[in-house]
Amino acid sequence: MIEKPSNPEKHLVDFRGRQVIEGWPEKLEAAQKSRHFMIDGKSFPRIAWGDETMELEEARRNWEQYYKGAPALIESQMNLVKDEIEQEKAQPCPDCITEKGELHVWPCDREECPNCRHQAMTCLCNKELAE
Numbered sequence: 001m002i003e004k005p006s007n008p009e010k011h012l013v014d015f016r017g018r019q020v021i022e023g024w025p026e027k028l029e030a031a032q033k034s035r036h037f038m039i040d041g042k043s044f045p046r047i048a049w050g051d052e053t054m055e056l057e058e059a060r061r062n063w064e065q066y067y068k069g070a071p072a073l074i075e076s077q078m079n080l081v082k083d084e085i086e087q088e089k090a091q092p093c094p095d096c097i098t099e100k101g102e103l104h105v106w107p108c109d110r111e112e113c114p115n116c117r118h119q120a121m122t123c124l125c126n127k128e129l130a131e
């Protein structure tokens with residue numbers, strides 16, 4: 001029998017019903033201490049999981065274009081979108097496992113930029129984590 005080489009980097013631990021790399025829960029806890037981004041000398045509170053507005057605005061723009069002049073139809077579609085988003089955000093972030101109301105482990109591709117309201121990981125704002 002060949003023994004598998006042990007890889008100390010790859011130890012998994014149970015966390016929030018999932019298996020995560022050892023040390024991740026601590027990273028998540030540490031992430032809660034960087035509550036702001038400094039962007040061009042100004043401080044912006046980071047957006048917690050569940051507080052994003054980007055998806056809703058995008059959906060509204062799309063439905064407004066699709067159902068031009070039919071506000072009742074737009075609203076009923078938006079209610080579906082809201083339900084869907086709410087259900088998703090009731091679960092931990094699929095990327096960093098942060099829970100609703102908590103901050104993401106930076107950089108997480110689900111975090112929204114508090115300045116431009118686009119994906120924080122890819123937007124062009126000059127961000128720096130701050131307390």
Ligand SMILES: [Zn+2]
Pocket residue numbers: 049093094095096097098104105108109110111
């Ligand atoms: Zn996340």
Ligand SMILES: [Zn+2]
Pocket residue numbers: 113114115116117118120123124125
């Ligand atoms: Zn930005």
